[in-house]
Amino acid sequence: MISIKDLTFSYDRAESPQLTRVNLEFAAGEFVLVCGPTGSGKSTLLKAINGLAPHFTGGKLRGKITIDNQDVTGRLPHELAELVGYVNQQPEGWFVADTVQDELVYGLEQLGFDRERMAAELSRVTKMLGLQDLLDHPLSFLSGGQQQRVAIGAALAAGQRVLLLDEPTSALDVDAAAETVDLLKSLAKDHGVTILVAEHRFNNLLDKVDSVVVVNNDGTVEKGDAAWKFDEDLRQGLFNSDEQPERRQSISGDWALTASELTVSYADQVAVSKASLSIKAGEIVALQGANGSGKTSLLWAIQGTGNGSKAVSTGTVSVGSFGDPRDLKPRDRLKAITMVPQRAADLLFLNSLSEELSESDRFAEVSPNSTATIFAQLAGKVNPALHPRDLSSGQQLALVLALQLVKGANVLLLDEPTRGLDYVAKKHLASQLKSLGNQGKAILLATHDVEFVAQVADRELHLIEGVIQ
Amino acid sequence: MAEFSLKASRVQPGSWWLLGIASAIVAGLNVDPLALLAQIAILVTIILLAREYAPWSQSLKFYLALATFVVVVRVIFRILFNLPDGSTQIALTLPQLSLNLGFGGNVSLLGDVTASSLVAATTDGLRLAAIIVSIGLANTLANPRKLLKSTPAALYEIATAISVAINLAPQLIESLQRVRRASSLRGRSKGLGALAGTIVPVLEDTIDKSLSLAASMDSRGFGRRGILTKKLILSVRLISLASVVFTSVGVFVLLVGTGLQAAALGLLGAGFICILVTVRMTSKNSIRTRFKKETWLLQDFVVASVAIAAVSARLLGWQV
Numbered sequence: 001m002i003s004i005k006d007l008t009f010s011y012d013r014a015e016s017p018q019l020t021r022v023n024l025e026f027a028a029g030e031f032v033l034v035c036g037p038t039g040s041g042k043s044t045l046l047k048a049i050n051g052l053a054p055h056f057t058g059g060k061l062r063g064k065i066t067i068d069n070q071d072v073t074g075r076l077p078h079e080l081a082e083l084v085g086y087v088n089q090q091p092e093g094w095f096v097a098d099t100v101q102d103e104l105v106y107g108l109e110q111l112g113f114d115r116e117r118m119a120a121e122l123s124r125v126t127k128m129l130g131l132q133d134l135l136d137h138p139l140s141f142l143s144g145g146q147q148q149r150v151a152i153g154a155a156l157a158a159g160q161r162v163l164l165l166d167e168p169t170s171a172l173d174v175d176a177a178a179e180t181v182d183l184l185k186s187l188a189k190d191h192g193v194t195i196l197v198a199e200h201r202f203n204n205l206l207d208k209v210d211s212v213v214v215v216n217n218d219g220t221v222e223k224g225d226a227a228w229k230f231d232e233d234l235r236q237g238l239f240n241s242d243e244q245p246e247r248r249q250s251i252s253g254d255w256a257l258t259a260s261e262l263t264v265s266y267a268d269q270v271a272v273s274k275a276s277l278s279i280k281a282g283e284i285v286a287l288q289g290a291n292g293s294g295k296t297s298l299l300w301a302i303q304g305t306g307n308g309s310k311a312v313s314t315g316t317v318s319v320g321s322f323g324d325p326r327d328l329k330p331r332d333r334l335k336a337i338t339m340v341p342q343r344a345a346d347l348l349f350l351n352s353l354s355e356e357l358s359e360s361d362r363f364a365e366v367s368p369n370s371t372a373t374i375f376a377q378l379a380g381k382v383n384p385a386l387h388p389r390d391l392s393s394g395q396q397l398a399l400v401l402a403l404q405l406v407k408g409a410n411v412l413l414l415d416e417p418t419r420g421l422d423y424v425a426k427k428h429l430a431s432q433l434k435s436l437g438n439q440g441k442a443i444l445l446a447t448h449d450v451e452f453v454a455q456v457a458d459r460e461l462h463l464i465e466g467v468i469q
Numbered sequence: 470m471a472e473f474s475l476k477a478s479r480v481q482p483g484s485w486w487l488l489g490i491a492s493a494i495v496a497g498l499n500v501d502p503l504a505l506l507a508q509i510a511i512l513v514t515i516i517l518l519a520r521e522y523a524p525w526s527q528s529l530k531f532y533l534a535l536a537t538f539v540v541v542v543r544v545i546f547r548i549l550f551n552l553p554d555g556s557t558q559i560a561l562t563l564p565q566l567s568l569n570l571g572f573g574g575n576v577s578l579l580g581d582v583t584a585s586s587l588v589a590a591t592t593d594g595l596r597l598a599a600i601i602v603s604i605g606l607a608n609t610l611a612n613p614r615k616l617l618k619s620t621p622a623a624l625y626e627i628a629t630a631i632s633v634a635i636n637l638a639p640q641l642i643e644s645l646q647r648v649r650r651a652s653s654l655r656g657r658s659k660g661l662g663a664l665a666g667t668i669v670p671v672l673e674d675t676i677d678k679s680l681s682l683a684a685s686m687d688s689r690g691f692g693r694r695g696i697l698t699k700k701l702i703l704s705v706r707l708i709s710l711a712s713v714v715f716t717s718v719g720v721f722v723l724l725v726g727t728g729l730q731a732a733a734l735g736l737l738g739a740g741f742i743c744i745l746v747t748v749r750m751t752s753k754n755s756i757r758t759r760f761k762k763e764t765w766l767l768q769d770f771v772v773a774s775v776a777i778a779a780v781s782a783r784l785l786g787w788q789v
Contacts, residue, residue, distance in 0.1 A: 056684045081690035093678055094685040098612070105760040110690035112756035122760075154689070305653050308646060331656060339654050346651035349669045363658040389673070403655060 001194045002026040002049065002162060007063035008219075009041070009048055014059075018044045020219035022063070026196070026211075028161065031188035033205050033226070034198040036215035038392055038422040042198035045215060046164040049196070050084040051077040067162060082111055085155025087165040091147045092139070100142070101135040103154050111158055121157055128191065129153040129183070144291045145176030149183065156193065163187065163195045170201055170419065173290040173448040177201070181208055200422045203451060247434055251458070254320075256281040256442035257302070257337070257411045262315035264297045264307075264466075271297035272466045274315070279442040281410065284433060286453040287446040289463035295446035296342065298463065299413045302444070303339040304328065319411055338409040342416045344400040345389070353391070353399070354384035360403045375402035378432050394425030398432070405436075412436065414445040418452045430455040473767050477519045477526065481765060482611030484772040489607025491776035495783045496599035502588065505595040509536070512602045519610055528642070532605030536598035543594030544587065551580045560584040623751035629691075633679060644674040695754045705750050712743030 004024040010017035018041040026032060034042045047053035054061050055076055065073050067083050077086075088094040097103040104125060108118045126132050129149050139147065148168060155163055165184070169177035185208045187193045196213075199205060206212075206226050213223045257279045264272040272294040279285050289295050300307035302317055304325030317324050322336035341347070350356045360371040375382075379398035382391070391399065397417060405412070414433075418426050426449075433443055433456050447453060453460060462469040477485070492512060499505050513529070520526045548561065565580035616628070648670045686692075719736030722729050 050688060052684055052688065056680070056687070076692075077684070077687040078690045078692045081688060081693075084688075086688045088681060088685060090681075093681045096682065096686055096689070098615075101760075107689035109758055109760060110686075110693060112693070112758050114758060115760065118758070118760050158690075300650075303654070305650065308650060330653060334654070334656050341651050341654060343647075343651070346648050346670050347655045349652070349667075359658060363656050400655075407656075 001028040001030070001068060003066045004049075005064040005066075007048060007061070007065065009044055009053060009059060009061050011057070011059040017219045018059070019048070019215070019221070022219075022221050024213065024221065024223060026194050028194055029188050029192040030194050030211060031185060031209045032194075032196045032211050032213060033202050033209040034196055034213045034215060035200070035202050037217055037424060038200070038394070038420075040215045040217050041219055042215050043166050045213075045221070046086070046166055046196055046198055049162070049164060050080050050086050051075050052086065078110070081107060081160075082158045083160060084162045084164060085152075085158075085160040087148075087151045087155050087163070087168060089167045090171060091151035094151060095139050095147075098138055099135070100131060100137050100139060100150050103139060103150055104131075104135075104157050107154060107158050113158070121159065125153045125157045128156070128187070143176065144172050145179055148172065148176070148180050152180075152183070152187075156187070161193060163193050165195070165197045165199075167199055167201075168197060169199060169204075171291075174450055175290065178204055181205055184208075201449075201451075247437065247458070251280050251282045254281050255279070256283075257317075257319055257444070259302055259317045260315060262298065262301055262313060262317065264294070264301045264311055264313045266297075266310050266312075270466060271311075272301065272463075275463070275466075275468045277444075277461060277468060279411070279444055281442050282437050282440045284437045284443045284445070284456050284458050286457035286460045287444060287463055288448060288450075288453060288460055289446075290448065293463045294466040295463055296415055299339060299415050299444070299446055303337055303413055304333050305330075305339075334404075334409065335407050336409055337411040337413065338404040338407060339413040340397070340400050340404060340415065340417060342419065344397050344417075347400050347403065348388040348396065351387060352384065353382060353386050353388060356388055356399060356403070357384070360406055364407045366406055371402050371406045374405055375399055378402055392425070393420040394422075394428060397421070397425075397429065401432070405441075410440065411442045412444070414443065414447075416447055416449075417445060418447060418449045426452055427455070475519050475768055475772070477521050477610040478612065479766075479768055480519075480610070480772055481769045482613070482616035484765075484769045484776075485611040486607045486616070488772050488776040489603045489605075489611075491780045492603035492606065493600045495779050496596055496603060498783050499596060499599070500592060502592045502595050505592065505599050508599050509595070509602050512599070512606050516606055516609055526609045529605065529609055531642075532602055532609075536601045536605075539597045539601065540591065540594030543597070544590045547586055547590030548582050549578055551578070551582055551586070554583055554586045554589075556583040556585040558584045560587055623748045623755070625755065625757065626692075629686075633682065637675060637679060640678055641671065641675055644671045648674070693756055695756045701750060701753070705747050708743050708750070709747045712740045712747065715740030715743060 002025070004022055007019055007022040008017050009019040022045070034045060036042050044053050044057070047057060048061060049065060049067070051072070051074075053059060061074070063073070064071065067080070070083070072080055072083070095103055096106050101122070104122055105118055108121055113121065126135065129152060131149060131153055134142065134146060134150070139150065142150065152163070152165075152168075163184075168184075169180055172180060181204050184195055184197065188195045188210075197205065197209075209226050211223060212226050213221055215221050255278045258277075260276040262272060262275045263270065275298055277285070287295055287298065297307055297311065300311065301313035302325075304317065304327075306313065306326075313326070317326065319325055319336045322328060322332070325333045325337050328336060348356060350359060357371045357375060358368065361368050364370070372384075375398060378401055379395050382395060388396065388399065401412075417429060421429060430452065433445070437443055437458075445457075492508065496505060496508060499508070513533070516529055520529070548563070551563075559581045561582040563579040563582065566578040568576045568578065570576060613631075645667060648667050651670075652667065715736050719733050719740055722736065723733035
């Protein structure tokens with residue numbers, strides 16, 4: 001179905017090519033996992049197949065790509081629209097319409113299907129993806145898993161035989177992720193769609209896919225079946241926690257954080273109802289729950305800044321000797337309890353790593369290089385002249401952690417810290433959090449990443465529809 | 470058929486724009502400050518009654534803030550660059566400053582401000598404010614995506630650009646709020662400007678979002694077109710040239726205004742017809758189809774006739 005010959009792709013200012021002499025063949029109905037470390041060119045490989053690379057990303061492509069015996073090298077994405085469907089990382093930013101039905105027919109309208117054929121394709125694709133009951137729903141009201149199904153439906157509406165997905169499960173909770181993987185499996189097996197999935201979280205994919213492509217850091221690729229390579233290499237890397245620091249056996253008896261009867265509401269909607277929790281100094285607690293269960297609202301309420309002016313919280317919170325963080329002045333609050341939000345990069349705004357570090361020292365009124373020392377412990381040696389946007393997601397997270405920790409807070413809240421991290425970066429984060437725990441920090445992390453929770457958490461809390469179970 | 474409703478989504482976006490533009494025309498011709506205030510009040514009431522939850526419908530307060538700002542600035546400028554208007558009723562006595570800029574003689578600032586000049590300035594400001602709120606009405610009530618669907622194929626690319634831009638404004642506000650919340654988690658030392666922490670992440674976010682939307686549209690076939698014959702291209706060019714000539718001469722004659730209004734209107738009409746013909750002809754190279762037929766319902770006719778009635782009443786010289 002797809003054949004790639006001698007493909008080399010390099011971005012304009014990059015020193016080495018992102019993909020080097022790639023030769024791959026995919027059969028019709030093959031279900032393929034594409035994996036590799038962050039920044040290794042997994043996405044680029046997918047984008048090269050439908051023309052987004054180089055037409056949207058810039059860069060230079062050499063080699064030859066054929067789909068269904070047509071030479072598609074150098075063709076524009078819209079010229080390939082009925083051959084290849086593409087689903088982006090975040091479906092919500094990829095939607096072009098307001099309702100499910102409008103989203104599904106958008107591609108058909110662009111491709112000039114007449115009304116009768118459109119209706120036929122629409123009913124075929126809604127049946128295939130089980131979207132019959134959702135057709136009139138606004139896209140923004142759907143759950144993450146439903147949005148993902150709509151995005152897949154929209155990509156296959158014109159009868160595309162090839163489906164490319166970039167991290168389709170990374171933003172989904174466990175159940176929705178499993179459901180998406182099963183759906184993809186049946187699309188490949190029962191409908192003969194050739195599917196390529198680029199994904200970090202491949203644990204639940206490994207048993208379902210027909211083959212695996214590994215994109216290495218040097219841009220070369222290898223292909224094999226699912227059992228190949230993984231049992232030894234990557235699974236080891238993923239689950240082996242040899243290098244992880246030993247957790248301190250006894251956790252001291254002091255409560256670093258207590259919250260009781262905490263209720264968070266937005267205008268007419270209750271996000272969290274009567275949540276009570278306590279965390280000891282040195283303890284790592286995972287707050288688990290599906291998307292939309294109120295994890296983020298709860299963290300912002302505990303931290304005291306509040307998630308926007310419309311969020312109202314009642315109940316009590318107490319952080320050691322500081323009392324209720326909501327009553328503290330902003331600057332004092334940050335010294336008592338600190339938080340890393342879902343998009344850590346939102347906290348970065350200066351032009352180089354060194355400027356970020358010294359600004360942080362100034363704000364925290366600590367001696368120069370204090371932040372840099374913490375950052376070096378977390379991330380190792382990094383060129384200080386780099387722009388913060390050029391750091392990897394793992395390094396950005398480490399930087400934000402350092403900025404937040406230097407203020408001296410003993411309670412650390414993290415919202416979905418593993419989003420966008422590959423398995424190496426995740427393992428690294430786990431060991432960072434464990435050593436912070438050993439230093440006596442109380443850590444509350446909201447996440448739906450079960451594997452990560454198993455690696456770090458001393459205790460788990462489950463939030464279901466705003467209620468701690 | 471569906472029942473009568475004036476909620477934002479039940480009325481065609483075109484009708485909302487018609488109402489907004491009509492209201493802007495009426496405001497532009499209005500000279501009575503009280504009537505302008507009343508008009509703004511009516512517009513705000515319509516927005517509040519008709520709007521539903523949607524990303525683009527949350528911007529009313531920004532339009533109101535902008536409108537207030539315009540009025541205030543207009544009045545301040547009138548007081549600052551004060552020219553005598555012949556009236557003797559002094560409302561405000563301020564010291565007069567005389568500046569010599571080295572050219573054009575002395576410039577005087579401030580001084581005695583007459584009541585009539587203040588009223589005139591306020592009226593000017595209110596007129597602009599009413600126009601801003603009128604456009605605000607169209608923008609908050611009309612769904613930009615639905616509007617896009619009812620544009621002729623030849624204008625589709627331009628309409629898409631406008632619609633993406635309109636969509637971007639509420640998205641900007643959303644990312645601004647998110648980034649400001651995030652930066653309050655970090656704090657900022659005194660040496661840094663207040664904007665430093667927000668502009669970079671917000672711009673990055675906005676650019677990412679628009680690129681992602683563009684990539685999505687392209688991957689699904691946006692930008693495809695059919696083939697135009699050479700003959701057709703040539704005739705389209707000739708007719709559009711003619712439309713430019715007709716409309717510019719028409720506008721010129723109308724503005725010179727020497728009893729040739731009829732001729733001017735004729736020329737403008739001819740120009741308009743030429744424009745319609747070119748749009749019609751170039752729409753042929755589009756291969757795009759539409760799934761749903763958009764039909765005008767009772768509510769659309771009500772909104773549209775209110776708009777047309779208001780403009781005609783104003784043009785015929787009645788007070789509204």
